[in-house]
Amino acid sequence: MRIEELRSIASRVRKRILRMAARDKSVHAGASLSVTDILVALYFGIGVKMDGKKPTERDWVILSKGHAVPALYAVLAELGLLREEELDTIRDIDGLEGHPDYRTPGVDVSTGSLGQGLSIGAGIAYAMRLDGTEGRNFVYVILGDGELDEGQVWEAATTATHLRLKSLVAIVDVNGFQLDGPTDRIKSKGSLAARWSSIGWHVIEADGHSFRSLLSALEEARSYPGPAVILAYTRRGRGLGLLERTGGQHVDPEYAKQFSE
Amino acid sequence: MSTQSMLSSSRSRLEEIARDTMRNAVGRALVELGEQDRDMVVLTADVARSTRTYMFGERFPERFVNVGISEQDLVDFAAGLALAGKRPWAAAFAMFMMRAWEQIRNTIDRMRLDVKLLATHSGFSDHGDGASHQSLEDIALMRVLHNMVVVVPADSLEAYKAVYTLHLEYRGPAYLRIGRDYSPRVTDPDTPFRLGRANILRDGEDLVIFGCGPLLYNALKAAELLEKEAGLKIAVADVHTVKPLDRETIVRYASKTGLVVTVEEHYPRGGLGGAIAELLAEERPTPMLLIGARGYGHSARSVEDLYERHCLTAECIARRVREFYGKWSRR
Numbered sequence: 001m002r003i004e005e006l007r008s009i010a011s012r013v014r015k016r017i018l019r020m021a022a023r024d025k026s027v028h029a030g031a032s033l034s035v036t037d038i039l040v041a042l043y044f045g046i047g048v049k050m051d052g053k054k055p056t057e058r059d060w061v062i063l064s065k066g067h068a069v070p071a072l073y074a075v076l077a078e079l080g081l082l083r084e085e086e087l088d089t090i091r092d093i094d095g096l097e098g099h100p101d102y103r104t105p106g107v108d109v110s111t112g113s114l115g116q117g118l119s120i121g122a123g124i125a126y127a128m129r130l131d132g133t134e135g136r137n138f139v140y141v142i143l144g145d146g147e148l149d150e151g152q153v154w155e156a157a158t159t160a161t162h163l164r165l166k167s168l169v170a171i172v173d174v175n176g177f178q179l180d181g182p183t184d185r186i187k188s189k190g191s192l193a194a195r196w197s198s199i200g201w202h203v204i205e206a207d208g209h210s211f212r213s214l215l216s217a218l219e220e221a222r223s224y225p226g227p228a229v230i231l232a233y234t235r236r237g238r239g240l241g242l243l244e245r246t247g248g249q250h251v252d253p254e255y256a257k258q259f260s261e
Numbered sequence: 262m263s264t265q266s267m268l269s270s271s272r273s274r275l276e277e278i279a280r281d282t283m284r285n286a287v288g289r290a291l292v293e294l295g296e297q298d299r300d301m302v303v304l305t306a307d308v309a310r311s312t313r314t315y316m317f318g319e320r321f322p323e324r325f326v327n328v329g330i331s332e333q334d335l336v337d338f339a340a341g342l343a344l345a346g347k348r349p350w351a352a353a354f355a356m357f358m359m360r361a362w363e364q365i366r367n368t369i370d371r372m373r374l375d376v377k378l379l380a381t382h383s384g385f386s387d388h389g390d391g392a393s394h395q396s397l398e399d400i401a402l403m404r405v406l407h408n409m410v411v412v413v414p415a416d417s418l419e420a421y422k423a424v425y426t427l428h429l430e431y432r433g434p435a436y437l438r439i440g441r442d443y444s445p446r447v448t449d450p451d452t453p454f455r456l457g458r459a460n461i462l463r464d465g466e467d468l469v470i471f472g473c474g475p476l477l478y479n480a481l482k483a484a485e486l487l488e489k490e491a492g493l494k495i496a497v498a499d500v501h502t503v504k505p506l507d508r509e510t511i512v513r514y515a516s517k518t519g520l521v522v523t524v525e526e527h528y529p530r531g532g533l534g535g536a537i538a539e540l541l542a543e544e545r546p547t548p549m550l551l552i553g554a555r556g557y558g559h560s561a562r563s564v565e566d567l568y569e570r571h572c573l574t575a576e577c578i579a580r581r582v583r584e585f586y587g588k589w590s591r592r
Contacts, residue, residue: 055346102372109344113367119334120368123341123349126326130302130347139341152364155331159338163326 001044006211009078010040014239016074020090021256026098027090029256030249032071034175034208034234035142039075041214042140042171046222049137050106056131060124062109064117065144065173066099072107081106115150117141118170122160125167135166138222142171146178149187154199160227161200169221170201170229173208175236177247192231201229208232264422264429275450279418282442283475284381286417288313290424291350295321298428302342304328305352306335311441312352312381336361336369336378343374348428354387355380355396355438362402365434370406375432378403379439383413384474384526384554385567386440391560395567397553401531403436404504410435410456411504413473413525413533416444419501422454431456438474440526443564445478447499459507461514465494468586469514472524473500473533479568480524482575483582491583503533506540515547520589522550522582526573529553550585552578 013036021029042048042061052058063072073096076082082096082105089095096104099112111117121141128134147153160168172192180186189195197203202224206217214232221228237243240259243251278286295301295317307330309315318325328334332353339351358365358380369376380399387394404411412427412435414420420439427435452460462477463484472480477499484495496514500507515521521541523534529551541547554571561567568574572581 055344060344110368110372113363116333116337116364116368119337119364120341120344122334123338123343124345125341126338127302127342127345127347130323131345152331152333152337155328155334156337159326159328159331159334162329 003211006040006045009044010037013040013071013074013078015260016077016087017070018240018256018260020070020073020087021251022253022260023088024091025250025253027070028067028249029070029240029251030177030236030243030247031065031068031144031173031175033238033240033243034236035065035068035071035173036238037209037211038142038171038173038214038232038234039071041211041218043075043079045211045215046218052137054131056128056133057137059137060108060121060139062111062117062121062139062141063100064111064141065114065147066111069098069100072100076106079106114144114147115152117143118153118156118160121168122156122163122165125165126163128167129165138167138169140169140171142173144178145172145174145176145183145189145192146186148172148189148192149178157196157199157201164226166225168227169218170227172229172231173234174231175234177236177249179249182247196229201227203229203231205231205233208234209238264425272450275418278421279416279446279450281417283414283417283420283439283444284313284441286421287379287424287439288316290421291317292320294425294428295324298348300346300348301428302326302347302349303352304335304339304349306330306332306357308353311354312379314352332357332361333364336364339376340368340372340374343376348375350377350379352379352381354394355383355399356394359396359399359402366406369434370408373408373433376434377427378436380436381439382441383438384440385558385564386443388561388564388567392557395558397528397558398531399438400503400525400527400533401535404536408434409504410502411438412436412456412502413438414501415447415474415477415499418446418450419448419452419454420444423501426454426456440475444475447477447481454501457502457505457507459510460499460501461496461510462499463495463497465496466518467494468520468522468582469496469498469518470522470524470582471498471500471511471533471537473503474526476524476526476573479573479575479578483578486575486579487583493586495582500533503536506536508540508544511537511540512544515541515545519547520586521547522552522585524552524578527553548589550581552581
């Protein structure tokens, strides 16, 4: 798919995110907008095989930073797995869940509690080895940089390199913010590249808003014979000036509305 | 082949299992099941020797993963395997499995994944290591989970049957709580093991003791003592499945005897005692005595020494039951 096409998909995805933000002020708009291009590059640039005869004969996407689920819903709507009107039901009592739920079509794993996705992904990647699909099918785990505070991420990271899991691809949406503020003010992360590579991960740094950069990073990660992590540098709230300037997470529904059509 | 026919295929093997330790019995069951089920995977967190899961690892190295000292990773790695169609058993000390409670809650239980949690060294069974290793809260934490099945076998033979039954007859999350080595025998090769069905080990009409785990041995001895000393006819039931409870048997025996005692190697608050109290409060309010640990444990040369300190010996249980009987009996 051409870069221009990915850009126009991303633009529709962002509009849908704002449509959801217009419905509910608690929607995590900032983190959804930062991860948008990553998801678009993955689903429409690389392609995710969402079905298979066996669960190890397909690809898996785990949104470990589950609060960015509006971005995933927007992608699933683009794929036709969710109807556009369904997006308006986000956080309704009978509507779409506020965090990923495996009962939603197209959502592979329930998340929401941070730090668990990489372990789950490692388990799936190991099952692929047992079934002989390692390296042919992939598990993409999308984490936030704030999420890396969770100790379990590093438990999983060492397990993954010890087992040399080839089907495991981690993507960190490095948007520089966590719930209480900028990451360097809440808890310094040190050198992310050094942290991952010291354990044995193949580290690829990418511009998280450039499709050229994201696509080449994803290709490199898929062909590396072991676990690879993409550090995708992004901006929280990307595409919505107000959020991009402040790094904010939530947006006033009335404000969001004018950008959602 | 049905679980029952598989289990009764060799009586001499079962007799041998009955003489073995709890963890050895479970380790053997896992290997035997691994022979027939190629989707079975066993995981542990640097306690392969202690949990006896190394036996599976030696036989099926590719289907065995040791994630190192990382229980949270252990639980979610198992969740990933289950999502991908495998049938994982994750083994850790009961105490340290609790560390991953939130992972168990949010990932395994919420998605109702087919993950079997094998929690060893529970209660006072790890007597030497002391309070940091003696889990007295895990039944409470696991039975509060919506989908979790909780099984606490009484002896090695029952633990062995429980592994078979949980693997062959149930798909979903389960917590199997076993001890280390101490497991005096209370069941026979012929004793049935059915999930959610309590076994009456001894019948009686004056009072009923509901118990789980190796303390059932002392509960039986206490019942014998009380029959000899006071002519009391006491029923003892092995409630190996703490969740879902055998409501029918429990309510029937509460009605029949009018007095209920619970015994467990755990705090009665939230444990089997709590579970039965919740049930009877709704179905059949009955005076109850809840017997269990009285506080944190500590290092000791034997499990029996700890039982003595916590008033869990046959004599101490008998004395407490007799006081309780004297207080509430209408006779």
